[in-house]
Amino acid sequence: SACIICTSTLELGIDIGDLDVVVQLGAPASVSSFLQRMGRSGRRGRSPYMAFVLADAWDLLLCTAVIESASRKKVEPLIPAKRPYNVLVQQVFLETVRHRRTTRARLKKFLGSLPSLQDLPPHTVDLLIAHLEGGKFLVRDGEMFMPGPQMEMLYGRSNWKDLYSVIRGGGEFRAVTPDGDLVGRLDARFVASRGEGSFSLGGKNWTLVKSDESHNLVVVVPGEEAGGKAFWTGGQAGFSPVVCQAVQRILARGRTLLPLLPAEEEVLDGAMAGIPRIHARGIHIWEVPGKRKMDAIALTFLSRADNALLSTMAKKLHGEKTRVRYDDLSLWFPDLAQEGAAERVLSILRQVQVLPADEMAGLLSMPAPETWKFGPALPAAQLREMAAVDTWHLAEFVARFCSLPIYQVSAPGMECGQER
Structure with a gap:
């Protein structure tokens, strides 16, 4: 029987006909992902069927958490972008190029008609236009704005095709031989990051010898055995x-x-058995012997993204030399102190809990402007606001973290401690 192996392709709603079973490797990262993937099977009057291939006990625990949540109709909320400044810049550029020249009033009227931009703070457009003019992204002739040299340099290639989407990267390069035979297609990010050695494409090994960005074309010749380096365009955002x-x-x-089987x-x-007795809500801290301390x-049970924020804030408050490791469920402070390590972490987390959101943002390192396709055209203040609201989701982080009780507990196997 036929088998389709994919990552998130089926989750995106692509209908490929009848599927008897969906096989999930590991636990899905979200309840919505689980429901989407399971929903690819069970079409045309049949019940959906999904099987899991699990590596260890933690995979099993995470899978049960996903399925329990789905059965209780607990699914991740959809959170639309509140400060889509990346889109705002794109629309300013598109409107300017479309008319070749435009006025401030026409720009503001057009932007105000877009639902996703209607709730932006007052004067956002005026501040952005002033920044774009100062940075030579726009040039002005009287009341008329036109594309400037910086805008043309960054986004004007191939008849402004970079303005068509806010998604960075993407696109494909056709890979052809010197004789013009089409071998296949390569991700644009792979072409941009090419290194030494050969790669595998279409079941054969090739070496890239030349690229033509203006025509999205690369020339390849037969290569030696492909190296072991994999190119992966996805990421691991955690559960x-x-x-x-x-x-x-x-x-x-x-x-x-x-209802699990006895073996499961x-x-x-x-x-x-390796976890202390815990409450259904709250953060639990304990200490164990380290290498030296x-x-x-x-x-925390917050998520990998929230724990990443929390670890950064903890290091800033306790000192940059403090080492903090994190995963989806916990923070780990190795060799923190000779004694009182748990009390010290409890104090640090308490300090973070009482910080206003703007002070939390000040403890975090600003992502590079190139994180967003049109980030280089944005003023620093709008970049930071966009990061705080739509990348770090600080408002949601504060709602999840700041009201949590914090417990100091004994190590696994000993009785539960008290709230501090």
Whole structure:
């Protein structure tokens, strides 16, 4: 029988006909992802069927958390961008190029008609236009604005095709031999990051000898054995807060609500045995011996993205030399102190909890402007605001983290501690 192997392709709603079963490697990162993938099967009057290939007990725990959440209709909310300044710049450029020259009033009227831009703070457009004019992205002749040299240099190639989308990268290059035979297509980001050696395409090994960006074309010749370096355009954002909080509820309950087979229940019990007794809500901190000093562990159940923010803030408050590792569920402070490591982490997290959102943002490193396709055209203040609101999601982070009780507990196998 036929088999289709893919990453997120099926999740995107591409209908390829009848699927008997969806096989998931590991746990889905979100409840919505699980529902989308399971929904690819069970078409035309049949029940959906999904199987999981799990590597260890933690995969099993995460899968039970995902399925429990789905059964209780707990799904990740859709959060639209509140400060889409990247889109705002793109629309300013498109409108200017479309008319070849335009006025401030026409620009503001056009931008105000776009639903996604109607809730921006007052004077946003005026501040942006002033910045674009100062940076030579726009030039003015009286009341008329026209594309400037900086705008043409960054976005004007191939008849302004870079203005068609706010997605950076993307696109494909045709790979042809010197004789003009089409070999296949390469991701534009792979072409831009090419290094030494050969690569595999269409079941054969090739070496890239020349690229023509103006025509999205690369010339390749037969190469030696392809190297082991893989090019992957995806990323690992970690598990969603909904899944992480479901894991906490399972651990606090001491069991899953799903009807597992005895073998799976035994595996799950083994994973839970390595965790202290915890509450269904809150952060739990304990300490264990490290290599030289005591390590501190904080089970947050916030998500990888939130724990990344929290680890950065903790290092800024406690000192840049402080080492902090994080994953989806926890923070780990190795060799923190000879004694009182847990108390020190509790104090740090308490300090973060009382910080206003703007002070939290000040502790975080600003992403490079190139993170966004039109970031180089934005003023620094709007870049930071966009990062705080739509990249770091600080408002949602504050809502999840700042009201959580924090418990200092004993290491696994000892009785639960008290809230501090």
